[in-house]
Amino acid sequence: MEEETEALEEMERELEEMRECYRSGRTMEASWRKSQLKGLLRLLREREEEIFRALHQDLGKHPAEAYRDEIGSLIKSVNYALDGLKRWMSGNKAKLPRIALLTTAKILPEPLGLVLVISSWNFPIGLSLEPLIGALAAGNAVVLKPSELAPECSSLLANAIPYYLDDKAVKVIQGGPGIGERLLHKKWDKIFFTGSARIGRKVIAAAAEHLTPVTLELGGKCPAVIDTLSSSFDRKVAVQRVLGAKFSFSAGQACIGVDYVLVEKKFSSALVELMKVVMKKMFGESPRESQSVARIVNKHHFLRLRSLLLDPLVKSSIVYGGSMDEESLFIEPTILMDPPLQAAIMMDEIFGPLLPIVTLNKIEDSIEFINSRPKPLAIYVFTKDEPLRRSMVSKTSSGSIVFNDAIIQYLADTLPFGGIGESGMGRYHGKFSFDTFSHQKAVVRRSFLVDFWFRFPPWNDHKLQLFRSSYHYDYLGIVLTVLGLKRTNRASKGI
Amino acid sequence: MAGEDKKQQPFDSKAASSLVAELRGAFASGTTRSYQWRESQLRGLLRMTDEHEQDIVAALRSDLGKPELESVLYEAAMLRNSCKFALKELQRWMMPEKVKTSLTTFPSSAEIVSEPLGVVLIISAWNYPYLLSLDPVVGAIAAGNAVVLKPSEIAPATSALLAKLLGEYMDSSSIRVVEGAVPETTALLEQKWDKIFYTGNGRVGRIVMAAAAKHLTPVVLELGGKSPVVVDSGINLQIACRRIIVGKWGNNNGQACIASDYIITTKDLNELETFYGKNPLESKDLSRIVNSDHFTRLTKLLDEDKVSKKVVYGGERDPTKLQIAPTILLDVPRDSLIMNEEIFGPLLPILTVDKLEESFDIINSGAKPLAAYIFTNDKKLKEHFVNNVSAGGLVVNDTTVHLAVHALPFGGVGESGIGAYHGKFSFDAFSHKKAVVYRSFMGDAAIRYPPYTNGKLRLMKALLGGSILGILRALFGRS
Numbered sequence: 001m002e003e004e005t006e007a008l009e010e011m012e013r014e015l016e017e018m019r020e021c022y023r024s025g026r027t028m029e030a031s032w033r034k035s036q037l038k039g040l041l042r043l044l045r046e047r048e049e050e051i052f053r054a055l056h057q058d059l060g061k062h063p064a065e066a067y068r069d070e071i072g073s074l075i076k077s078v079n080y081a082l083d084g085l086k087r088w089m090s091g092n093k094a095k096l097p098r099i100a101l102l103t104t105a106k107i108l109p110e111p112l113g114l115v116l117v118i119s120s121w122n123f124p125i126g127l128s129l130e131p132l133i134g135a136l137a138a139g140n141a142v143v144l145k146p147s148e149l150a151p152e153c154s155s156l157l158a159n160a161i162p163y164y165l166d167d168k169a170v171k172v173i174q175g176g177p178g179i180g181e182r183l184l185h186k187k188w189d190k191i192f193f194t195g196s197a198r199i200g201r202k203v204i205a206a207a208a209e210h211l212t213p214v215t216l217e218l219g220g221k222c223p224a225v226i227d228t229l230s231s232s233f234d235r236k237v238a239v240q241r242v243l244g245a246k247f248s249f250s251a252g253q254a255c256i257g258v259d260y261v262l263v264e265k266k267f268s269s270a271l272v273e274l275m276k277v278v279m280k281k282m283f284g285e286s287p288r289e290s291q292s293v294a295r296i297v298n299k300h301h302f303l304r305l306r307s308l309l310l311d312p313l314v315k316s317s318i319v320y321g322g323s324m325d326e327e328s329l330f331i332e333p334t335i336l337m338d339p340p341l342q343a344a345i346m347m348d349e350i351f352g353p354l355l356p357i358v359t360l361n362k363i364e365d366s367i368e369f370i371n372s373r374p375k376p377l378a379i380y381v382f383t384k385d386e387p388l389r390r391s392m393v394s395k396t397s398s399g400s401i402v403f404n405d406a407i408i409q410y411l412a413d414t415l416p417f418g419g420i421g422e423s424g425m426g427r428y429h430g431k432f433s434f435d436t437f438s439h440q441k442a443v444v445r446r447s448f449l450v451d452f453w454f455r456f457p458p459w460n461d462h463k464l465q466l467f468r469s470s471y472h473y474d475y476l477g478i479v480l481t482v483l484g485l486k487r488t489n490r491a492s493k494g495i
Numbered sequence: 496m497a498g499e500d501k502k503q504q505p506f507d508s509k510a511a512s513s514l515v516a517e518l519r520g521a522f523a524s525g526t527t528r529s530y531q532w533r534e535s536q537l538r539g540l541l542r543m544t545d546e547h548e549q550d551i552v553a554a555l556r557s558d559l560g561k562p563e564l565e566s567v568l569y570e571a572a573m574l575r576n577s578c579k580f581a582l583k584e585l586q587r588w589m590m591p592e593k594v595k596t597s598l599t600t601f602p603s604s605a606e607i608v609s610e611p612l613g614v615v616l617i618i619s620a621w622n623y624p625y626l627l628s629l630d631p632v633v634g635a636i637a638a639g640n641a642v643v644l645k646p647s648e649i650a651p652a653t654s655a656l657l658a659k660l661l662g663e664y665m666d667s668s669s670i671r672v673v674e675g676a677v678p679e680t681t682a683l684l685e686q687k688w689d690k691i692f693y694t695g696n697g698r699v700g701r702i703v704m705a706a707a708a709k710h711l712t713p714v715v716l717e718l719g720g721k722s723p724v725v726v727d728s729g730i731n732l733q734i735a736c737r738r739i740i741v742g743k744w745g746n747n748n749g750q751a752c753i754a755s756d757y758i759i760t761t762k763d764l765n766e767l768e769t770f771y772g773k774n775p776l777e778s779k780d781l782s783r784i785v786n787s788d789h790f791t792r793l794t795k796l797l798d799e800d801k802v803s804k805k806v807v808y809g810g811e812r813d814p815t816k817l818q819i820a821p822t823i824l825l826d827v828p829r830d831s832l833i834m835n836e837e838i839f840g841p842l843l844p845i846l847t848v849d850k851l852e853e854s855f856d857i858i859n860s861g862a863k864p865l866a867a868y869i870f871t872n873d874k875k876l877k878e879h880f881v882n883n884v885s886a887g888g889l890v891v892n893d894t895t896v897h898l899a900v901h902a903l904p905f906g907g908v909g910e911s912g913i914g915a916y917h918g919k920f921s922f923d924a925f926s927h928k929k930a931v932v933y934r935s936f937m938g939d940a941a942i943r944y945p946p947y948t949n950g951k952l953r954l955m956k957a958l959l960g961g962s963i964l965g966i967l968r969a970l971f972g973r974s
Binding site: 063208282 | 528568689718734872887904910915931932944948955
């Protein structure tokens, strides 16, 4: 108990030091922000091999996957932030009506202060550093708590960050749920959380104690709707993209990965056959030896995924794959055809390399299917049918919707990346990252020279009429009233 | 309609739950999404305000003793302007925003589509009960949502008027009013909303956010704080004082979230009081204190030992009429009650400091306020203030006017709130900005897919690096 109090006090001291550092104004300088971003760039370039090793150790990722999803994506984002920083920091002029003589108005972004970034284990480097880019660009002091379920990556970050960044203003605090809990109850100026909806609720509940704004990047069951495509070229591309998005991103352990597929009954068997062909090409005869499938992060999740297949009705729906090895935490990319909709595999976010295919009578039924479930982080639709496209956009709701591909929205700096409803709140990437860690402060400057005398009491009808005209931007009306040429406009008698 | 039901049965959890279910059904039917519906509802609000202006004035007089001009100006006219601005811009706001795409997603096109969140809850405050109830509703409707409005019970005449008028003028399949106090609000807060918009104080703000947390509901909280006014020397004191006076006592007798809470000035400005001495506010042009709870709260602030001798102007009060005169206090101690909570009333303490720069530390050592004001002609001081004082909004050489600028986001930071609204910010507050990407089936790169090889790694590095030369080199096996 005493140890606990001591640990809490130590944490509070560290945080207070960081707040002092923030108050000194250091992190607000453009030069500081630039130096931090450049520091991140150097970290990513100089520690590349180490990062590959850590990702391979924690998740069995091949360097190509690691580069594509984490290192490369981060480098792109840092460069984008460096490029935009000056522009973003300068804010925007706000348009004023002409009546506002000798007045200027502007929206000036300012940092929030000391922010907490909690990241998840599936893209442990990417999901830690991507929010960090925004927080630093916006001029904040930052505490990063990486996921303990990716321990090598967590260690790497804890070692590298103090070396490449300003260690008085940016700290990494490692630990599990206990540390996470302690951190959540401190006072932050913002909390940015990536993870499950269950913990997301805890985060926002803790934030409510201090009225701390939050961004929650959660998950959901992201569907891939595959329309009946006539061209065999299109079919092949669609299948490649869906299977790639499912199995080659952290073995399906991705919040924007494809969770399940929706397809018309009459197209389903052709689709599955094509999938089998492409699977062989991507993963070979023995997927375990292919080095192209990441492994399951730990035993807990392995057992969770295994239990999804225990239900005999689910098991019998497997049409490809299905083998597992507990020792190496490996699950073979697996396809299932129409497992029961009440089974856990169709109710919870799978977060693993199991791909259920759900058949429908008409492809338009996919809209109702999706809408009867919590709003996902992303919806993927493979179609050339224009009316279907329009329906999907206007009738479904999700963080994002992508046509004829999957996951690539993650790389777009100009698109907001975030969820809605159960899949999250808030957004980031590109300038949205900067904005999410900023307060947009309204600033109005007035001159002493111009005032409208009718602003001040004592009140009378004359002044009231002037106000009415002002609010209507009825400049002529103002002039006429002042000259006594416009009768005051009263709707009733009295007072 | 809602008012009648209240007499018959209490509005409990079950009633709240079936209300939400009903509105979800209405929303799902798609009614609220069309431009026509949104436009007709906004016009309804406009007509309602125009046709019932006198009823609104009467309700505000009953609830707050609000002078007619303040009601017409700060409530009716501002709400009208809000509606008109939304009507003017609505089509543009509803249009998807095309965005540029880059080499990493080539070839593709993308846009950001605004869609309504669904069914939203708006809880409003008592001090500007008409405006603060309907201004958020304007945003919610413009964005295409179904709305439940819960007006403040501390302004009962306005609450009843809103229930009656909205029932008459608006589409009640999708827009409803629930009147009531804590039990009704609690029942509402238990439900799952797609957004909750709350205007009020920090204590209840926390309760709202905690309730929202259970359902992962995003919130906007428009709270308050102690909005300071820093007054420099070498300025036109008369104009400054007039602006401060009207911003304080001309705004519901100080019961406004952005009213000047206290003044910080240097010792050589004690003549401030002589100007206030001539202030024209000794008339019935002043709101009364809203109720006896707040009256008692304010008199306690005045009567505290440390502070009671510091009154230099005013101090009179009439408990039967719930009136407190405009009151100025000089040199109050920093640890007095009046300096440690939002005053929200007609008391204006003045703090004196040796150097004006000290005022920034004083302000920054407290919770971030909703607004902060400075009167100065000193350019450096202005810049220092703007860059170093954190508040929802800042005004140089005036007070409160930023409220009326549609192009500025109105909201707090830290203890003064989360989120913002007004103008397009209202539309955005009640919208989900959905990213939409269109890709063709062409333009695929084998390097995207397994089997992963080192060759693919090289190519990928080059592609993500974005340099054509790098790509060519990788393609030809060198890097």
